[in-house]
Amino acid sequence: MSLVARQSLLARRVLLVVVAATAVVLTAACAPPGADNSNSGQNNAGPIKIALVDAQSGQLSSLGAWELKGAKLVVDEWNAKGGINGRKIQMDVFDDQGDPTVGTNLARKIAAEGYIAMLGTAESAVTIAMADILKDAKIPNITSGQSTGLVAKKSPFLFLNGPTSTTYDETLAKYIVETKGLKNIAMVTNNGSFGKGEHDAFLKALTARNVTPLADQVVTTDQKDFSAALTTIRGKNPQVIFLGAEEVQSGLIVKQARDLGITATFAGAAPQGTPVFFDTAGKANVENTIVSSPYLSNDINDASRKFAAAYLAAFKEEAELHGAKAYDGAQILFTALKTSNAATGQALADAIRATKYKGLLGDFAYDETGVGIFATQIGVIKDGKLIAAS
Amino acid sequence: MQLFFQTVVGGLSLGAIYALVALGFSLVYRTMGLVNFAHAGVVMVGAHVATTFYLFAKLPFAIAMAVAIGVTAAIGLVIERVLRPLENKDFDLMLIGTIGFGTVLEALAILRWGATGTAVPSPVRTAPLDLFGVRVRTYDLVVLGVAALATVLLVWFLHSTKRGAAMQAVAMDHEAATAVGIHVGRSNAIAFAIGAGLAALAGGLVGPLLYVSPAMGGSLGIKGFAGAIMGGFGSIPGAILGGLAIGVLDSFAAGHFQGYSELVTFLVFTVIIMVRPTGVFGERTVSRA
Numbered sequence: 001m002s003l004v005a006r007q008s009l010l011a012r013r014v015l016l017v018v019v020a021a022t023a024v025v026l027t028a029a030c031a032p033p034g035a036d037n038s039n040s041g042q043n044n045a046g047p048i049k050i051a052l053v054d055a056q057s058g059q060l061s062s063l064g065a066w067e068l069k070g071a072k073l074v075v076d077e078w079n080a081k082g083g084i085n086g087r088k089i090q091m092d093v094f095d096d097q098g099d100p101t102v103g104t105n106l107a108r109k110i111a112a113e114g115y116i117a118m119l120g121t122a123e124s125a126v127t128i129a130m131a132d133i134l135k136d137a138k139i140p141n142i143t144s145g146q147s148t149g150l151v152a153k154k155s156p157f158l159f160l161n162g163p164t165s166t167t168y169d170e171t172l173a174k175y176i177v178e179t180k181g182l183k184n185i186a187m188v189t190n191n192g193s194f195g196k197g198e199h200d201a202f203l204k205a206l207t208a209r210n211v212t213p214l215a216d217q218v219v220t221t222d223q224k225d226f227s228a229a230l231t232t233i234r235g236k237n238p239q240v241i242f243l244g245a246e247e248v249q250s251g252l253i254v255k256q257a258r259d260l261g262i263t264a265t266f267a268g269a270a271p272q273g274t275p276v277f278f279d280t281a282g283k284a285n286v287e288n289t290i291v292s293s294p295y296l297s298n299d300i301n302d303a304s305r306k307f308a309a310a311y312l313a314a315f316k317e318e319a320e321l322h323g324a325k326a327y328d329g330a331q332i333l334f335t336a337l338k339t340s341n342a343a344t345g346q347a348l349a350d351a352i353r354a355t356k357y358k359g360l361l362g363d364f365a366y367d368e369t370g371v372g373i374f375a376t377q378i379g380v381i382k383d384g385k386l387i388a389a390s
Numbered sequence: 391m392q393l394f395f396q397t398v399v400g401g402l403s404l405g406a407i408y409a410l411v412a413l414g415f416s417l418v419y420r421t422m423g424l425v426n427f428a429h430a431g432v433v434m435v436g437a438h439v440a441t442t443f444y445l446f447a448k449l450p451f452a453i454a455m456a457v458a459i460g461v462t463a464a465i466g467l468v469i470e471r472v473l474r475p476l477e478n479k480d481f482d483l484m485l486i487g488t489i490g491f492g493t494v495l496e497a498l499a500i501l502r503w504g505a506t507g508t509a510v511p512s513p514v515r516t517a518p519l520d521l522f523g524v525r526v527r528t529y530d531l532v533v534l535g536v537a538a539l540a541t542v543l544l545v546w547f548l549h550s551t552k553r554g555a556a557m558q559a560v561a562m563d564h565e566a567a568t569a570v571g572i573h574v575g576r577s578n579a580i581a582f583a584i585g586a587g588l589a590a591l592a593g594g595l596v597g598p599l600l601y602v603s604p605a606m607g608g609s610l611g612i613k614g615f616a617g618a619i620m621g622g623f624g625s626i627p628g629a630i631l632g633g634l635a636i637g638v639l640d641s642f643a644a645g646h647f648q649g650y651s652e653l654v655t656f657l658v659f660t661v662i663i664m665v666r667p668t669g670v671f672g673e674r675t676v677s678r679a
Contacts, residue, residue, distance in 0.1 A: 057496075058605045061505035191649035218649040222609050224600055225637075227400025228645025231393045248601045251509065259518050260396070260525045279509035280601050 047090035048083070048342055050075075050333070051115040053106050053130070054122055060098035062247060062276050063122035063322055067144055068093060069315050070326030071119050073307075074334060076314075084337050096121055100129035111137035116344040117333055118142075122322065124150055125193035131155045138345035140352055142329040144322060146270065147197040151369045157349050159370045161329030162294055162361055165201040168269035168376050172242075172292035173205030175378045175389065176267060182240050186233045186264070187213045188253055189244030192221040198244030198269060214238050219245070219253075230257050233264075240290070243268035251280025258285045265290060273379065273386050274320055283384040294361040295321040296379040296388050304360050328359035332372070395524045397641045403530035403599065404613075405637020406537040410592035411614025412621065412629035413544065414585035420561045420624035421581035424481070427488040428469055429589055430611020431495030436462045436590025437602045438503050441510050444597075451513035458590040465495075466586025470579045477578065492607075499604040507603025533595050540591055541630055544584070548626070557581060561624075613640070616659055622669030631670055 052071055054064030075091045083089055094110070096103045103126035110118060111133060117140045121127050124147030134141050135155045142159045143150060148166055150158060176182050185206065189199035199218070206213060214236040217229035230253070233241060241257065241264045243250045250271050257264075258281075267290040271277055278286055298308030298319055307327060311319035332355050337343070340351035357364040357372075364372035378389040411433055418426045436458045443454035469491050476484045514529040548554040559567040560577040568574055592610065593602075600606065617636040621628025639658060643651035666672065 055505075057500055057505045059507075059603060061603075061605075062507065065504075065506050219644065220649060220652045222652060223644055224609075225400045225404050225641050225644065227641055228393065228397045229648070231396040232645070235393070248507070248509075248603075252600065256400075259527050261518070261520070276506075276509070282511060 045087070047088040048337065049113075049115045050089060050091045050117050050119060051094055051106075051110040052091050052119045053094045053096050053103065053110070053126075054120040055098035055126075056093065056095035058097045058099070059248065060123055060246065062274075063144070064095070064098075064120075066320060066322035067120060067122050067326040069311065070319075070323035071330040073310055073314060073323075074327055074330035077310075078334050084334060084342055087342060089334065091119075096123070096126050098123050098126065100126050103127070103130045104133060106130070107133035107137075111139060115139065116342075117337075117348060119326065119330055119333065120144060123193070124197065127158070128153060128193070131158050134158070138349075140333070140349045142333055142352070144325050144329065147193055148201065149193065149197065151371060155370070156346075159329075159332075159352055159366060160372065161325045161332070162270075163373050163376055164371055165197040165269065166204075167374055168292045169198060169201035170205045171376045171378065172267060172269065172290065173202060173209060173211075175292070176240055176290065177206070177209045177211055182265075183211050184237070184239045185211060185213050185242060186215040186217070186236055186238035186240070187242045187244065188217045188219060188226070188229060188233070189242075190219050190221045190223070190246075190249060192246075194246060195221070195244045202242055202244065213242075219249075221246075221249070223249070224252065226253050226256050227260070230260050230262060233257075234260055234262050238264050240265050240267050242266075243272060245271070247271040247274050247276040248280050251277045254281035254285050254289075258282075267291070269293065269376075270321055272381075274322070275318070278381070278384055286381050286384075289381045290389070291379045291381065291386055292376045293321055293379055293386070294373060294376045295324045296377050296386055300360075303358075307360055324360040328357070328361055328364065331359060332357050332364060392523045393645070397645050398638055399524060399526055399530070401638035401641030402634060403527070403533055403637070404596075404640070405617075405634035406534050407592050407596045407599070407610065407633075408613045408617045408636050409630045409633025410537055410540065410588050410595070411610055412618035412633040413541070413626065414588040414592070415615055415618040416621075416624050416626060416629040417544070417588070418581050418585045419618075421557055422477070422578050424473075424484055424488070425615075426469075426582070426585065427485065428491035428495060429488075429585065429614070430607035431492035431499075432462050432465060432586045432589040432607075433593040433596075433610050433614075434604060434607035435465065435495050435499055435593070436586075437593030437597045437606060438499055438604075440590065440594030441508055441597050441602045442503070444513070445508065445510065455591065455594040458594045459587040462586040462590035462593075463583040466582040466584075467579055469586075470582035474575055474578070477575070496604050496607070503604065505604055507601055507606075509601055510597040512598040529598060533599070536591065536595060537630075540588065541626070544588075545626060547584075553580065613637075616656070620659060620662055620669055622671035625669065625671035628669055628671035 054067050055061045056064045075089050094106045107130035122144040124145030127143040127145045128149050131153045135157050140157045142161050146165050148164050189195040215233045265288050269292050273291040273293045298304050308319045336351035336355045353366045362373050366372040379386040380389045414429050439461045440454045440458035443449045443457045444451050473484050473487050512529045516528045518525045518527045556572045557577045560574050564574050613636050617633035618629050621632025640655050643654040647654045
């Protein structure tokens with residue numbers, strides 16, 4: 001067989017595989033019957049069915065793993081006390097793989113299978129993709145996402161268990177520019193939903209303070225070599241480099257920046273306060289990183305110490321921000337279920353909005369946009385630990 | 391100029407990894423005419439095994455790598471053995487079989503190591519070298535050196551050993567090879583084992599550069615595959631050149647096109663393939679089907 005014919009055969013085989021894979025995906029996508037407004041399958045005697053949707057596999061699975069642990073602690077706590085009005089809480093876990101398409105499939109599935117509320121996801125893009133289906137099915141959702149795009153959905157069934165990017169980055173810019181007087185700032189953000197949100201929020205906060213970034217480098221979510229972006233930044237000699245990327249990618253950027261001889265301080269929001277970021281970058285490389293976070297450490301007050309101890313006992317690892325956020329979110333949901341006598345649909349959403357909760361992240365009081373908390377603190381990484389900035 | 395050279399250095403280091411991945415793809419293809427879609431999964435398993443023995447069993451990095459190569463070579467043998475009954479009977483099923491193995495490997499990795507992943511500290515602790523303002527990580531030099539050594543050994547094996555010559559013969563004409571008494575199945579098994587070993591080498595080496603998780607195989611596999619195609623699928627020098635080229639191309643695209651770099655990398659790749667469908671060393675691609 002000639003070379004050309006052979007390559008065309010290979011192309012046909014690859015095409016066959018692609019077509020087969022597409023068919024499988026389409027079949028899966030079309031299978032669920034769609035949203036069911038009547039909450040079928042839910043009765044008032046059995047367990048209360050809650051869905052936790054998060055990435056349990058893929059690059060973003062560390063977020064999903066933390067979130068699951070935080071929520072599971074609350075479920076176990078409430079079930080140990082007898083559940084809600086005598087009914088046990090049944091929390092089932094669904095893996096969205098950090099993929100919006102998988103997320104929309106799962107949204108239809110949980111609507112069809114009679115789950116009355118959803119916790120997660122930790123990825124704004126996935127949550128945004130699911131929001132319309134959940135809204136049509138009247139299923140309240142407390143997400144760990146922080147993108148302003150969540151608020152823009154204007155869904156009365158969507159709630160955040162933490163502040164939005166605007167709050168994180170406004171607090172961060174205020175500290176860097178006003179408190180520390182540092183104005184030579186470079187930015188590295190990725191073009192994913194989280195990175196884009198961080199880019200826009202931080203740039204807006206800088207612009208409001210008449211500061212123009214020395215460099216504004218955008219990388220792809222899949223990028224692994226940052227030589228070009230970092231060499232450009234090195235040439236501008238900034239005092240601070242703002243990171244708008246998830247844990248692993250932020251860690252790689254810091255590691256490569258230090259290898260290139262960049263000594264600037266790094267700054268960022270939630271991902272930069274996590275152990276995955278510390279480990280990926282290397283402990284010495286993250287020293288002095290400025291972090292804007294609503295949960296700086298497990299040692300803030302009695303509630304956080306109690307949470308951290310329970311977390312450590314249950315999962316043999318230190319608690320961090322994402323577990324704490326999921327813990328607060330689950331507590332708010334179950335409190336609302338209790339006060340509303342296990343209501344569903346609109347009544348449950350109203351009950352969540354009316355819930356005033358003193359949580360690990362602060363005092364929650366939801367407004368009409370679904371945001372319940374509007375403050376973060378500034379921390380600095382010292383000796384591999386995040387501590388409150390002096 | 392500094393930016394230019396720094397970008398080249400950054401691209402070459404990941405490019406060497408892509409080249410090793412591409413070598414594995416090409417070796418199996420030239421011997422069996424099969425695209426092994428489980429290859430990216432084997433890279434990922436190799437990275438996990440190397441990490442486990444390096445970080446948790448506290449073995450020296452080189453020994454951990456050797457263990458990983460051994461383990462993945464065994465996996466390669468298993469894959470080949472399972473697919474062997476389909477050899478020369480149903481090629482499409484073989485192809486889908488390798489995709490299935492890839493999925494199985496990822497699922498097993500999640501079961502064994504969890505989905506979260508591990509950061510691997512660099513085994514070479516010396517500070518980066520500064521050459522006229524261009525910083526070169528010492529570990530990058532190790533990666534390039536090991537990749538070069540692996541290539542030399544592979545070429546030597548294929549050209550200067552009896553077993554290697556037998557594999558070349560099978561690659562050229564498996565019926566004629568069978569007629570002169572060469573065991574085609576064994577030859578294929580060796581190709582799979584060496585391919586898998588190269589995958590472990592790539593995975594183990596890339597661990598300290600990136601982050602080891604069950605999802606890591608995806609983009610390494612795609613870039614490695616693209617490298618193999620660009621160099622001329624089935625060609626050993628082509629795989630090396632293609633892998634390095636994809637790494638450097640990626641690095642430059644990132645510098646110039648930022649968020650659109652992935653798009654630009656694959657557009658350039660597509661144009662190159664359109665102009666030269668058989669890749670740079672395409673004329674050496676062995677036809678067997």
